[in-house]
Amino acid sequence: MKYEVRQLLNFFNKSGDIIYNELDEVLQNYAVCYPQVLIDILTLLVNVPEPHKRNRAVSDLWQRLQETGIVDSRLMEHICQDKRIWRVYPLVIKYLVGTQLMFPLTITNQVDQVGTFCLPCRLPKIYLEQFEFNYSEHISDVFYFDFGEVLQEFIFLRLLAKCCQEKEFDWVKIYYNCAQFRASETCLFQINSKTISSGSVLLYDRNLIKLLVSKEIPSQSVNILQKLHTFIEEIILQTFNQDYFHDQHVCGPVCEICSSLNGTMCLVNLASLSNDVSALKEYRVDQYHTVYREGKFRFTCSRPIT
Template sequence: MSTTQNSNVHSQHIFYFDFGEILQEFIFLRLIAKCCEVFSWDEIYYNAARFRTSKSCLFFINTEEIHGNINSYDRNLIKVEVISEDKTQTMFVLQKMIIFIDEIINRDFNLEYFRKQYICGPVCKTCSFLDDTMVLVNLITHGNDISTLNDYKPDIYHKVTLELKLNITCSRRDNEI
């Protein structure tokens, strides 16, 4: 299923849920079921689905795998792409995805193992370029409330703000590597 290309990049946000070595299919199908309870669905396939929260907010979820080299493991991802002019709708979708995945993990899986493996966030283009891999800004920390992301610092390099859209700034430089 291809996503809708929108000419206004300010309305598109992409987040990834990275489960490391854990196969995302175990969570993805349960996530589809939870989304169907809350959102209107347009299309559902075994590895992708399209939902709506309103007429002006559309989001896609799908599975992705990044194959590791000989020294690293494959990364199993769930990609969430939200297309909406309203930042509150984008944050609402992200909050729901985090809540749903936490509920699935708490109910069906070994919580300690997943907590060590699982991260969620947008891609940092600077860190990804410097490390030559996809680096996520982890928005999830123990006790973190996703609704209070203003000036949230997930690590020493990144700052997350909510202005016209979710913004990630990276302070990492070539000479710090």
């Protein structure tokens, strides 16, 4: 019977009558029967009302959301009360968290979802020059995720949510376009969204997510890269139309030799790197590049320079 019910829910999800996600362990237990209500709530959160339109009882919570991107559960309760769905407001929060549209910061009551949450699309932006590691000698490795002409913005915001919910990571600073996390007591890493202009109307801009790992424990670089790659694969599978990602995105370091020959930034694609990175000593990525993993990550390029 359970299988038949899920078939029915998937059918109505495809028709647009409801919202149902069978692939997610949390969301597969819920179905949104009135999608417009959820859309109205999201629209309200993203487009914070002007001060004169805010209820005085929660005006300070609206202001906090506008300035910091932090949503208080009391504000969600108030919004759901206005929408006459007060009884299910904890489920609304769970759904938004399950889709990585929000992620929890502090929760004091798991049942009623009492606490504070971050709404990534409302986070303030920062100039990347002000945020990157202060000196280049502090950086061990730099990797890129290249999505080609597909905008990386919404992938990046969901990636923030997944990193913040990962038990092995502790967030240090978070902005709309950049964030720093601690993978261990001595290892920091940073991610930011980056676009390289093609400089031509005939070519598309390249949309990237940049990963910088500090040098204190260089052996962690590939582990962090693989963890983020897994997160991005999950985000694409769960959230986006697969037709937009018919060509698998590329992730890896820049090869200076190939870049100089091709006149553009070329990446050594590590997307298919062995999962057992602890045992990796040598790995042939393609006909030119070999990756070595003996402590610090490194690679070689045998492409002839003509």
